[in-house]
Amino acid sequence: MSDIDLQALRAVDERLVERYSTRLSKFGDDPRTLGWDKRESQQARFGVALSMMDFSGKRVLDVGCGLADFLSFLQERGQVPASYTGCDINPDLLARCAERFPECKFHQANLLKDEVPGGPYDIVVLFGVVNFRFTEFSNEDFARQMIARAFDTCSEAVVIDMLTAVHDTAYPVEGFVYYYDPAEMLRFAFSVTPHVALRHDYASIPQREMMLLLRKGPGHD
Ligand SMILES: C[S@@+](CC[C@H](N)C(=O)[O-])C[C@H]1O[C@@H](n2cnc3c(N)ncnc32)[C@H](O)[C@@H]1O
Numbered sequence: 001m002s003d004i005d006l007q008a009l010r011a012v013d014e015r016l017v018e019r020y021s022t023r024l025s026k027f028g029d030d031p032r033t034l035g036w037d038k039r040e041s042q043q044a045r046f047g048v049a050l051s052m053m054d055f056s057g058k059r060v061l062d063v064g065c066g067l068a069d070f071l072s073f074l075q076e077r078g079q080v081p082a083s084y085t086g087c088d089i090n091p092d093l094l095a096r097c098a099e100r101f102p103e104c105k106f107h108q109a110n111l112l113k114d115e116v117p118g119g120p121y122d123i124v125v126l127f128g129v130v131n132f133r134f135t136e137f138s139n140e141d142f143a144r145q146m147i148a149r150a151f152d153t154c155s156e157a158v159v160i161d162m163l164t165a166v167h168d169t170a171y172p173v174e175g176f177v178y179y180y181d182p183a184e185m186l187r188f189a190f191s192v193t194p195h196v197a198l199r200h201d202y203a204s205i206p207q208r209e210m211m212l213l214l215r216k217g218p219g220h221d
Contacts, residue, residue: 164180
């Protein structure tokens with residue numbers, strides 16, 4: 001795994017900020033701003049995370065929080081975290097988050113290079129953060145380093161979703177996103193911790209995805 005070049009990372013961040021800010025001006029508070037096709041798909045993804053992890057009473061850090069929709073999802077289901085902190089590279093999205101949830105903390109940060117203040121955190125979640133295909137550096141390196149940083153940042157667990165290379169043949173393969181080999185990601189996860197779960201069994205939303213859970217210790221059931 002080679003280190004990500006910081007200049008390349010800054011260039012990627014600039015491109016991503018422009019992409020999501022343009023979408024925010026066009027779609028407003030809508031999952032399409034975040035590149036999701038509809039609310040049901042976004043919530044199905046959150047629901048898979050909820051099936052793997054209990055978030056109630058936990059200190060949650062949402063990396064790449066977008067519009068902090070994961071928080072409203074948790075609240076609607078009575079899974080109220082002890083605290084919710086969002087971090088994102090996009091100041092426009094973060095400004096919307098702060099308006100929506102003034103009781104929460106939001107930080108402009110890229111987990112790979114910035115310290116996220118306000119810890120400690122029990123659980124770090126990343127939804128849709130590693131799917132964009134990069135030309136400046138390897139997606140494999142990026143995803144692994146994000147997971148490793150997230151694991152260092154939490155006291156309990158990391159939950160991350162990825163597009164899988166085991167494609168759903170009903171949906172076209174897209175060039176601007178990256179598909180991760182589930183076996184390789186599992187192998188990597190086991191190099192971090194023995195307490196790993198992978199869900200690769202849920203319906204496509206609309207592409208096939210997987211959800212990886214890395215715990216610091218054994219799960220409870
Ligand atoms: C596909 S959107 C998902 C938003 C939110 N997690 C959700 O599921 O609704 C990806 C988000 O990750 C943010 N992002 C991308 N790279 C990031 C990084 N390295 N650190 C923090 N945020 C990042 C983007 O700005 C964007 O808001």
